[in-house]
Amino acid sequence: MRDRVLWLGCLVYVALFTWLGSVKFAAHRNLVDFGIFAQTVAGAFGCFCNPVEGNHWAFHFSPILYPVALVVALVRSPLTLVALQAIAGALVAPPVYAMVRPKSGVPLARLAALVVWLYPPLAGLIFGDFHENGFAPAGVAWTLYAFDAGLLAWAFFAALATLLVKEDQAVFLAIGGALGAWRFWGTKRARAAAAITVVSVLVLVLFFGYIQPHVAMGATGSWQPWRFYAWSVPAAAALAAGIAARVGFLLLVFVPLLFLPFRSSIIWLAVAPLGEVLLSRMPTTFTLGTHYAGAWLGYVLTAFAFGLRELEPRRARTAVLVCIGLCMLEFAVADPLHPALNLHWPQPRDVALDRFLQTLPSNAGVATQEEAYTHLALFDRTARPFPETASQPVDACYLLIDLDFPDSPRLQEYGGAVQQLVREGVYLPTAQSGGIVLYRRAKACR
DSSP states (O other): OOOHHHHHHHHHHHHHHHHHHHHHHHTTOOOHHHHHHHHHHHTTTTTOEETTTEEGGGTOOOTTHHHHHHHHHHSOSHHHHHHHHHHHHHTTHHHHHHHHHHHHOHHHHHHHHHHHHHOHHHHHHHHSSOOGGGGHHHHHHHHHHHHHTTOHHHHHHHHHHHHTTOHHHHHHHHHHHHHHHHHTTTSHHHHHHHHHHHHHHHHHHHIIIIIHHHHTTTOOSSOGGGGGGOOOHHHHHGGGGGHHHHHHHHHHHHGGGTTGGGGSGGGGGGHHHHHHHHTOSSGGGGSTTSGGGGGTHHHHHHHHHHHHHTSOHHHHHHHHHHHHHHHHHHHHHHOTTOHHHHOOOOOHHHHHHHHHHTTSOTTOOEEEOHHHHHHHTTTOTTOEEOOSSTTSOOOOSEEEEETTOTTOHHHHHHHHHHHHHHHTTSEEEEEEETTEEEEEESSOOO
């Protein structure tokens, strides 16, 4: 763990993905979720809410956002979120390095860390919009490394940190802890694993038994994430049509790792996290480049480390070099960063939109498309994106559209509704600059 090459690699990774994230942000390529989490973090010590979800506790157990909020309070910039997620991604490699080094030596451990940094699913997670899920892989990897090394106090501490990320990690750690207690029955490791299971179950009881029902009191319908698993009979019948997409997803996950995770029984810990994304009726969960990868990444990369260190040294070196090549190949044929779309220098339309946003009154109550919403969110708690469908009402003092971003999903979904509201006289144009048009509610705003 004192290898300077390892920590230099971490610094390079952080610098690279912070820079890539800044380019993406300047080009207005972040989506609605970036704004949702920026507003939640900005109000963490108040309502812990945003205009889309209301109170975030009604959706997820994410105390990890409180320390994030402390950092953002010190450096109030959207790029702080980008940098923190890049740091979380970089820190997945050291525990993998540490698990490989004792049996395989420093050179191979360094190459294993390089595989982690080059692993496309991890890159897609870190490059995507900021989410609490971005912290899960590092938390899981450090927990399993410490447990394997016999550092049981540290394993328990890392498990606690992982539990702060999201409620699904409590499910996975409860299962993993139970398996660990059974595997090491009668030892200190078994007691530590059992303690992790107990705490994980307590987190689940606390969230689903008290926090979520209390915060969501009065809301209609079930817990919102259940929509991913609300299989209807026709949808279930069509599941066969989605098998190919799921198999393709698994190939993108395991081919770059040369299927080495399957050489270790640790892969059983990845069954539940992978099941969470594969059993969804919505393909977003098993699409690389989304935050859902955070659920399973830590378990799969830990299994990779265990599988690699079981190989004879020469075979292990060959395998890890092949993994590096396969990671680079996957970037060439299925890059989850989508650089042609997301990475380009700011264009005149980007500069014009940012300048216009600076002229808006503070907390003006603007509903807009994601290009503007993501740049307003951290500093304007009242900003909100347009609704997802034209049938939904919009409750905002101002509406802002930017026709210079014709491919904006929210503009395409709600632009027609905005024009209808203007024709009906509900909103009146109040300012315009190029393709940017600002409308104000005709009646007095709340």
